[in-house]
Amino acid sequence: MSTRIVVVGAGIVGAAVAYEAARAGGDVVLIDKALPGSGVTADSFAWIGEPRSGDAVDASTALRRGVLRDWRRWEADVPGLQVRWRGVLLCGEGEPTTGAARLEPHLREPPAHAVFLESHGAVDPVAVTQALVRAARSHGARLMANTAVAAFLMRDGRVAGVRWSGGGVDADTVVVAAGADAPALLWPLGFDLPVTPSPALLMRFAAPPGLVRTLVVTPELEVREAAGGELLVADAYHGEIDHDELRQAGEAMRRRLVATFDTHAVQLLGVRLGARPMPADGLPLIGPVPGVEGAYVAVMHSGVTLAPSAGRLIASELVGGVDAAELAGLRPARGRT
Template identity: 70%
Template sequence: MEGPSHLVQVVVVGAGIVGAAVAYEAARAGAEVVLVDKSLPASGVTADSFAWIGGPRGGDAPDPSTVLRRRVLQDYRRLEDEVPGLRVRWRGALMWGEEQLDDGRLAPGERLVDAREVGLLEPRLKARPIRALHLESHGAIDPVAVTQALARAAQEHGARLMANSAVTALDLRDRQVTGVRTSTGSLPADTVVVTAGVDAPMLCGPLGFDLPVAPSPALLMRFTAPPGLVRTLVATPHLEVREAADGHLLVAAGYSGEIDHDDLRRAGEMMLHRLTATFDAPDIELVSVRLGTRPMPADELPIIGPVPGVGGVYIAVMHSGVTLAPTAGRLIASEIVHGVEAGQLAGLRPARFRSRAEWRPQRRADA
């Protein structure tokens, strides 16, 4: 890959998986990159992700993010080849009970399976559905390990990591962002890429841009279990569970108003009963329940692109950051380093929120 005609200075704010992917791709493209985080890489909501990797399903209604999602699996496989230590567990996903399964709406890599095949895929299920959807190409990652691998690879390409350094403001002169102010000093930049999740609106506010992003809490539960109890990623209306690389089970659960650690423990115990009712394994034990807060744009679509009316600042905020990171990072780096506008991002620009009077919500196909 050819470098830029001049050395582009890029500061990436937020070392979650999206920020790490942008830093890696921009450094690899020849930019001078600084990746800044108020803590350590992947110490925020990235660590609390269920980390299911997959493209759009055959029954999903298209939306402006669909073209982005169609490249996710290909980009993850590319990164597996490029980045040392970056691994995806390609075990597929098994779904049932969500909707009427229709042969006519299957995408490539999807197939309907009967109870016998369900039993072959998940032999420890107590009750097998008559019909299920097998997403053969889907996988999962350890989001902390992947983020750390991307950050290391970015540094190998010359990027600098500034951990434990909070960005307090963007430097603005004549409607042009010229860098950032941090708790440990100032950094100049040609472009500042804000990948700070729920903190992004605070940084954009002084620019005169109201970034419509709200916190979206969810629970991530961890259980000990016999190895191989869950072989694929199992998703039903009442349970999303997969095996992590360390052999623990991870369960994603919706937020139900939990306000303290006792509430979190009770939610975990309820899920424990659900697991033992679903799988033939009486010796599952609750390890932990974490509350993560992902960013949710007002229309539920990713927000990726320059801030309208302000030069030198670029936003990359999305609910499904773990899924989209490799594709978004590649396209963002191409835009900010080489100036190549990505048509795949056309419907996701921050400018769609410029006028509240003109804004109309658009539904996103999947999270």
């Protein structure tokens, strides 16, 4: 009999787990209170990359080091999944260079120092999530959208599935991949998941196609081109409390873009406020819920970057029964006695 897995949350992480588990032969049900990719996944800047040689090493480094290889695997295996492999230009870092002007000819003042990370890229996280869900379904997974999980099914002291208004489904393992909603889902099980919402802004601008060619990071902004010349900019949250204040933040960023790039043809299209799920120590939380057999958690930042590697390793644990060494330091039980 196939391993029965219910995945709660159809953002990019939940979709990754559902795809990899179904592909590995699991009997998978993917459940979301809305549509796949409609939560915080849609608010992601979606820069994907691996640690650099000088970066600090922590318990997530082993997981992060393989993500670009897994992204290329997905690109080859998942129909319709695309990555924009344009590299990342880190302005103000590294050695003196004259190459920034070649990479980004529309910069008004090319940086004297810059690092170009050619292997990095970016994705449309909603399109990727939808492609993963389609691929998961092609391997037999079932999707239940617009279905809010109300409670866990419990039998003999262990989690044995989930239920919602008017129905339920049994499972050998329930994977909670619901981002910032995960703590509330797990609280009735007696587990306090150390995750809080971390707000951030994602801004969209109309601009001439090709104005930004790579993903550009300066001390003042992070910007990349999406489809049709539209620009995406990630910005910190500064306490905006209504649409007028979000628009004002967007207009301030528009002026910054015009000051940085040689054009005045930039128009603000919109600003979204997203609540990223941020573990208390900044490290992913992946593994069995302590003291609750049958429950498994998969919550992390950045979920977009880590999704293919995390999904693959979680599937190997739940379907293949093989503990992943890369996840050893990321278990939810860490720091508890």
